[in-house]
Amino acid sequence: MIKSRLADEHCGIAQSAAVLGDWWSLLVLREVARGHRRFDELAGELDISRKVLTERLSHLVAHGVLARRPYSDRPPRHEYVLTPAGHGLLPVLVAMQDWADRWVLGDGTLTALTPDGAELPRARDLPGSRVPAGLALPSTRGEPLDVVGDTAWTVLFTYPATGGGKGAEWPRIPGTAGCTLENRLFRDAWPDFTRAGATVHGVSTQLPDEQAAFAAAEDIPFPLLSDVDLELTAALRLPTFRGAQQLRHKRTILLIDADRVVRHSIYPVADIPAAVTQALSLVRR
Structure with a gap:
């Protein structure tokens, strides 16, 4: 037992588990990433006792x-708020979410779509x-932009x-085709979205x-944002899949108001032209 514990002192998995290996600690991190940063907000979102929440917050602060x-x-x-170490855990949270979406809540299918007959209430x-x-x-403007x-x-x-x-695997994943088409359709409709008061x-x-290379080649007039660190994904718990050794977004369209609240979502996006038309109709309405 002592030998095993000494070995665990040099094991990154064991040390991570010492910090995060608790149901409530993981869920506290999930909610802070979503923007719920105050004690009463966290207690309300998690339905957790104030004593347990105080203990978990103190533990996470003590570990940086x-x-x-x-x-x-x-x-x-x-x-x-998340420290740099906390931000470094966002890909871990998203990977856990993605694993559960596929293997616990799903049937194990690797897809960029929602399988027929399946449902993802979080996205709904x-x-x-x-x-x-x-x-x-x-x-692609060369500087960070507010989402x-x-x-x-x-x-x-x-x-x-x-x-x-993206390798030989990519074309075999359902739902990956159409990203260039979607960008082109939004590019062509961008003047209409702008006239309707939308970014x-x-x-x-x-x-x-x-x-940036794609935006220049396709003359995309609006900014493309990189969620490579999965901050937006974690904040909204967006649906993902793992393709070409990286977590990727499933296709989703969100309409967000000036108060930063998502008012409409289109998911899953199976018919790309129809979804772009629907988004413009919603903005105009």
Whole structure:
């Protein structure tokens, strides 16, 4: 037993489990990533006792995963934010979510779509979710941009990836084809979205330089945002799949208002032209 414990001292999995190997600790991190940073918000979202929540927050702060930040002097109040170490755990949370979507909630099928007859309530319930304030992602404009624009509406569409170089596996995954088509359709409809008072953002987990090369080649007029660190994915618990050794977005279209609240979602996106037309109709309406 002693020998085993000494070996675990040098095992990254064991050390990670010592910090995160608890149901409530993982769910606290999930909610902080979603933008619920204050004690009462966390208690309400998690339906957790205040004693247990206090213990878990103290544990995560002590291990450098969360930091306490004051937001009120009278009375003294603090909120909890992710540290760099906490941000580094977002891909772990998303990978756990993706694994459960496929192997626990799903039938094990590797797909960029929702299988026929299956349902993903989390995606269906996206309306009402809020994009955390200050969530900015690397963009094809050369600097991080807020996910939510400064117009009445933001139309945000997520897609798996554009371009080649994804290996032999990629074409065999259902739902991966159509990313270039979707970008072109939003490009062609972009003047109509603009006249209707909407900002358009495309989002994938590709690297910014890959997105920039595609945007230049296709003359994409709106910014493409890189969620390579999965911050947006974790914040909204977006549906993903693993393709070409990387977590990728499944195709989703969100309509977000000026208060950063998702008001409409289109998921799954099976008919891409119809979905783009539907998004424009919703903005106009």
